[in-house]
Amino acid sequence: MKKIRILLIEDNKLLRDGITSMLKKQSDMNVVATLSNGENMLITMGKCKPNVMLLDLGLRNQNSMQIVKSSHQYFPETKIIVMDLMPLQSDVFEFVQAGVSGFILKDANVAEFINTIRTVFEGADVLPSNLTGSLFSQIFDHAISGSNRTLIDRSVRMTKREKQVMALISDGDTNKEIAQKLNLSLFTVKSHVHNILEKLALSTRFQIARQSSNY
Numbered sequence: 001m002k003k004i005r006i007l008l009i010e011d012n013k014l015l016r017d018g019i020t021s022m023l024k025k026q027s028d029m030n031v032v033a034t035l036s037n038g039e040n041m042l043i044t045m046g047k048c049k050p051n052v053m054l055l056d057l058g059l060r061n062q063n064s065m066q067i068v069k070s071s072h073q074y075f076p077e078t079k080i081i082v083m084d085l086m087p088l089q090s091d092v093f094e095f096v097q098a099g100v101s102g103f104i105l106k107d108a109n110v111a112e113f114i115n116t117i118r119t120v121f122e123g124a125d126v127l128p129s130n131l132t133g134s135l136f137s138q139i140f141d142h143a144i145s146g147s148n149r150t151l152i153d154r155s156v157r158m159t160k161r162e163k164q165v166m167a168l169i170s171d172g173d174t175n176k177e178i179a180q181k182l183n184l185s186l187f188t189v190k191s192h193v194h195n196i197l198e199k200l201a202l203s204t205r206f207q208i209a210r211q212s213s214n215y
Contacts, residue, residue: 003030004121007050009067010083011036011059015106019054026114038067045075052121054104057084057095065098072099079120092127102126158199165192169205170212 006029010016016034023029032048035041037059045053053071057064068080081102082095092103102120104113116126158166161182168178179189196208 001028003028004052004117005030005032005048005050006052006054006117007032007041007045007048007078008034008054009036009038009041009059010034010054010056012056015056022110022113023117029114029117038064038070041067042070042074045071045078049075050078052117053078053080054117055080055082057082065094068095068098068100081116081120081126096125158196162192162196162199165189166196166208166212169193170209172209 006023008016008019008023008031010019013036016036020031020034023031032050033044035044055064055067059067064082068082071078071080076099079101080099081104082100083104083106085106095103102116102125104116108116119126164182165178168181173181175186175189175193178184179186182189184192193205193208197203200208200211202208202211
């Protein structure tokens with residue numbers, strides 16, 4: 001039986017050791033190397049020639065996106081699976097565009113974790129079941145087909161007022177300043193901010209500011 005050769009990049013030692021131990025119990029999997037960061041990734045990949053890379057999306061002091069791009073450039077045959085607690089819509093789109101084949105939530109059960117690795121190794125692309133609603137499906141499909149970001153943006157409908165609030169957040173205005181400029185109550189502004197965060201699956205005002213140019 002040909003075993004799936006796996007490279008694991010995870011900066012949390014407890015998680016790294018736990019995942020390694022779990023994968024070693026699988027008769028069709030072989031963890032050929034583990035790394036805490038991407039510094040020696042290309043050298044390690046050259047030596048170990050992994051079929052699958054498991055990559056922590058939130059590496060401390062490390063750009064996971066750059067790791068994906070470097071791996072895809074020099075070792076395009078290696079399938080990449082990103083691990084995260086709950087990736088944002090924008091992260092899903094950007095990482096798939098960069099060459100990622102699958103996502104695993106860190107709270108996934110063992111069966112889901114193992115099945116994702118096997119499915120990706122066999123050539124399929126995988127999103128966790130709770131990310132495969134209509135919007136995420138569109139993101140995934142468009143990213144794979146190479147469509148541009150505007151196709152994704154059109155799946156989220158923003159009101160004229162929400163667009164105004166986004167623009168002012170991008171300018172650095174506080175809720176109080178936005179209320180004064182738009183002649184709204186502070187409560188109404190807070191409600192608009194909440195709706196924007198919910199529609200775009202974001203969690204911070206900084207993320208709203210980054211997205212504002214798309215609307």
